[in-house]
Amino acid sequence: MSLQRTIQIREEGDTLVVCVGAYLNSLLGEEVEKVVRARLDDGGRRILLNFQGTRLVNSIGISFVIGIVEKVMEREGRMAFCGLSRINCDLFRITGLAKYARSFETEKEALDYLAGNA
């Protein structure tokens, strides 16, 4: 019943895949921001946020994602989202996030895009 409050990270080629937990709120947003910033500082430039397991997103969580997108763009990195539910897609569209990072249904499609295969 408890909403998963952590994130899971792994590497797929040179892409950092961040699987976001069930409720993207300020705590989780901060976690995501931290790992992405560390990756960027280490020289990584490809980031994929996987929202497959994310059931709820609040506006504070979204603000962190916006911050992350800004940082990736500053460093001229490449970023994508995948696994967004319809409501989360809508929220990303309303907040304008969708304009700055592409969204894919599956992780594979997103990884292909980030790898430049798509």
Place this chain on the structure above:
Amino acid sequence: MRLFGTMGAEASFREEDFFGREEELSALTRAALEGSRGIGSSFMIYGPPNIGKTSLLLKLAKVLGTSSGGDGLPRPFPLYFSFSQILSHPLALSQHFLQEFLSQLLRFLGDERPSAFDPAAMCDRLASLGVTGCREVLAAHERCTAEGDGLSALVNALSFPFSASGELFYPVFLFDDFQYTGKLQAVPEGAMLSILRPYIKAGHFPMFLSGSSPGRVTAALKREGLFGTFQMIEVGGLSTDSSVLLWGHLCERRRVDIPASLLPRASERLGGIPTYQRMFVEEIFFRDARVPDAVTLENLYAFSVTEGKLNRYWREFFENTFPDRARRGRAIRFLKRVLCDRFPLDTVEGAISLMGASEEEGDAILSTLEFKGLLKTDLDQLTFVGDPVLADFLYWAFERGVLGKGTSQVAAAIVQARLSRTAPEPGQGGDHARRVAIVKELMRKWDLREVPLLLLDFGMFREKFGGKGLLEVVIGMESEAVRVRLPKVSSVSTGYRASRGGPRFDFDLVAYGFLDTNFSEENLVIWAVDVAVEKNLGARAVEHFENRCRLLALEKGLPHDRLRKWMIINETTDPAAVDLASRYGIHLSHPTQLRLFLNLFGLEELEREPEPARSHGAEAPRAGKTLEYELVLPIKADSEVVAARVAEEVAAFAAVDADTVDRIKMAIIEACINAFEHSASESGKVRLRYLLSPDKIELFVQDDGKGFRSGKTPEESKKNRGWGLKLIRELVDDVEVITGPDGTVVHMVTHLGGDSANPGTVRQGEGGSAPSGER
């Protein structure tokens, strides 16, 4: 000077119309008679207006007036006095009290009622009857009156009975409408009790205070350190048996014929309140009407409550209580929502919010209603009087005033609501609804207390206590070591019987609670409760309950230990059903266990007294009705998830599509977060209300803080924050933000089944005024 009597109460009291209340009378008589030995007790008698408190006092006066002291002890002298509003000046009150005392004492000693008020002559007459010392007290009273010293005159007049009582008698004070003593001009509230304090403490002068507003009087008693000295008696409607006897008597007097089979129904209709019965019989008599069947009875009742005597009674009551038309309208609308629509309201802040009034006006309305006995307050908790006739009157007033419906239309609706009510067996539907209400009340009080597990395990309970007496059970239960910790329940919803969307949430009660004081998602636990209607609980019913629980658990993704299942047996149960329940981990409680359970939480009275309700109020909601849920959340990280979960449940109940459910959830999360972040609420709470009607879902998020932030602050812009209202606008069809001195309400509406072509209409109102109609 002319004698004007005790406000006519004595004159209008007909002893032959007095039925029932044997228990109360016996207790009061016993306490009064013990005054002769200096061990008399004092009572506070309270109850809603019109219930029969005055009749009880006057009947007591009659009983005491004919009793002898016995064994050479002095006789009780019952002194009835009403502190009604017309004597608000202490000088007038003291004069009237003196007059009543002297007049009633003379009659008690065998004289005729004097034709004129001549205090000196009355004192002389009393002296000749052996009651001395009256002249001295009178002279002192006259001095105070001449100096215009109202308070001293009052002290003097009230000490008269104590100074004048001889060895022949002792006064028993029957003080009616006592709450008005708090409204005396230039006399502080509670002063009357200060004056009477030494006499109350003495034990020789039993004192019975009666009034509609126990809160004020008990507060004054507490201030005076007298609360422990008083016992409380709440007066309610008559029992069905007594009420039926009264019907018989009234019908015979007016030669009105109502079939005996209809009388219990008629009693229930009028809440067993004697005054209503008298008015109703008069109505039938003056209309020269015949009452051959239930339909005619219902029609006549509806007629009386919409334009006849019952209507006139309540109309005058409200006109006198709220002379200001606008305030009267507000009070009526508010009460209608609470009493007819059964809005689950029990706090002052919630009440004021529901009124849509300023805090000052809301307080004034609540205070007036409390004074008139239509609600009780205990700290911040409100309890409203459930008077079925009042509820029907309010329905009439509301429908006519707000919706402009004609009287006949409203009367037809009242009759229809009543006649279309389905009862499985005579009396059973009401019992079921009552028990559901009782269990709801019980669960709200759990608050992490530990209780014996046996209360929830019928199999073990029967094994241990089968065939034993109640006392033995109670003692055995006290030493019961195996205990279970109950959750802190944050909300209990009734009306989970689905009319749409399938049988998924088909429960009598669903409660949300937390396993400890930490109000977090990890601690969330849900209790699903059914109160069996069948006399004998069978295995099939248990199986059905379990299946519904499984579906609920699946739907909510609940681990098995976070969904608690509880069935309450009606009368008996099959052994197979008990085994099955045990296998499924379903708690089972027999009515005896429930009674013990209630007792632990001080709710035994609830079990005995039916919760009065408007005819269909406590029933499971039917299609077309509005369902309401309420939730109070602490301002704490992540508690908005609980709000979303309840929203999800409400939306699922309406069988809306998953996308709409998600939108509603997100909207309420945003509204909560905004309230948490920006309200700076002092109470640390946010109140949520969910209204589900056939065509829309309405969500209200209310805080008592500074208001909703509709735009971004520079700080927020820097942090990419401040999306709340924009998101809400996109997620629901209509949004309204009402900000006033008492806080902010975000009102969100999602229309069901209609087009959402034009979502996101936002109106931002200032000043806290609600839109016309209701909120």
